[in-house]
Amino acid sequence: MRLVFAGTPAAAVPTLRRLATSHDIAAVVTRPDAPLGRRRVLTPSPVAQAAVELGLPVIKTARLDEAATAEISALQVELGVIVAYGGLVREPLLSAPTAGWINLHFSLLPAWRGAAPVQRALIAGDRVLGASVFQLVAELDAGDVFAMREIDVPETATAGEALEALALDGAELTADVVSAVADGTARAVPQQGEPTFAAKLTLADGLLYWDQPLDAVFARFRGVTPEPGAHTTVAGQPLKVLEAAPATDAESLPPGRLRGTKTALHIGTGTGALAVTRVQPAGKGAMNAVDWWRGLRGGDELVAGS
Incomplete structure (x- = not known):
C-alpha cells in the first residue's frame, strides 16, 4: 500500500522500519527537533x-494544522498509520x-486510552499489558479494533x-493489519468494556x-x-531513584527510613523495604546508591520524604 506514517518517539521506530520493508511510504510525519541534554541541543x-x-x-x-493537512493530503495515500505521534488527527x-x-496503541483497549497507557497501567498494578491496532476516529482512542495482542x-x-x-x-x-487492509480482509470490532484513561505523566x-x-x-x-x-527528598535535597526492586529478607524499617547494606540502600515503606541500587543526587551524575549513602551525615537517622 501507499502509506503515510506519523510517529515521534523510539517506540514508533520498529513499526516504521517494519512497514518500510513491504509498503510504499510516501512520507513520515513527526514532531519538530527538540532540545535535549544539558546543552539543549536541537x-x-x-x-x-x-x-x-x-x-x-x-x-x-508540531500540529497537524491546515498547512500540514494540505501537504499530507497531496500525497494521495491509501492509508495513514500513526504510532505515538503526539498530536491529534x-x-x-x-x-x-x-x-x-x-493507530497502534500500547494498551488493551478500551483500557488506558490516552498519552501514557503503559506507565499508567504499571502504576495501577496491572499484571497484563498489550497493544491494539484500531481505526482512528475523532474521539480519543475510541475506534473499532482490528487486532489486539497481550504480552x-x-x-x-x-x-x-x-x-x-x-x-x-x-x-x-500493525504490519499484519496493514496487509489485511491491503487485501480487503481486515475486520474491526467495537471496543468492549468500560474505558479507563491514561493522562500524560x-x-x-x-x-x-x-x-x-x-x-x-x-x-509507581x-x-x-x-x-x-x-x-x-533526603535531608531536604531532591534525589532521583534510578534502579530499585523490593528488598528480600530485609530488616523491618519505618516508612521512609534509610539503611545501607553492602549491596543496596534500603528504604522503608508501609509494608516492607525497597532496595535502591542506583540514584542521582541534585546537580550530580548517577551513582551507586550505597556509595551515595555512605557520604551522608546522619546515616540511619535520615528519612526520605514524600
Whole structure:
C-alpha cells in the first residue's frame, strides 16, 4: 500500500522500519527537533532519524494544522498509520487517505486510552499489558479494533522496558493489519468494556510515597521509569531513584527510613523495604546508591520524604 506514517518517539521506530520493508511510504510525519541534554541541543526525533536512514521524506510539524493537512493530503495515500505521534488527527485529514488512519496503541483497549497507557497501567498494578491496532476516529482512542495482542513482561520491568517489548510486538501486529487492509480482509470490532484513561505523566507523578505499601511504591517506580523519573527528598535535597526492586529478607524499617547494606540502600515503606541500587543526587551524575549513602551525615537517622 501507499502509506503515510506519523510517529515521534523510539517506540514508533520498529513499526516504521517494519512497514518500510513491504509498503510504499510516501512520507513520515513527526514532531519538530527538540532540545535535549544539558546543552539543549536541537535533536531530531527517533522517528525522524530512522526515516532519514531509510531514505524517506520527512514532514516535521508540531500540529497537524491546515498547512500540514494540505501537504499530507497531496500525497494521495491509501492509508495513514500513526504510532505515538503526539498530536491529534482531525477532519479533513482524518478522511484524506482512502482507508483512513489506523493507530497502534500500547494498551488493551478500551483500557488506558490516552498519552501514557503503559506507565499508567504499571502504576495501577496491572499484571497484563498489550497493544491494539484500531481505526482512528475523532474521539480519543475510541475506534473499532482490528487486532489486539497481550504480552508477558517481567514483574520487575519498568515502563521503558515494557514499552520496548510492546513496540516490537506492536510492529508485527500493525504490519499484519496493514496487509489485511491491503487485501480487503481486515475486520474491526467495537471496543468492549468500560474505558479507563491514561493522562500524560508529570514530574509530580514520579514522587514516591513511602507510607504506601511496598507493592504500590514499586509499581509507581516501574511506571515512571525512565520518564519522568522516580524521586524523593533526603535531608531536604531532591534525589532521583534510578534502579530499585523490593528488598528480600530485609530488616523491618519505618516508612521512609534509610539503611545501607553492602549491596543496596534500603528504604522503608508501609509494608516492607525497597532496595535502591542506583540514584542521582541534585546537580550530580548517577551513582551507586550505597556509595551515595555512605557520604551522608546522619546515616540511619535520615528519612526520605514524600
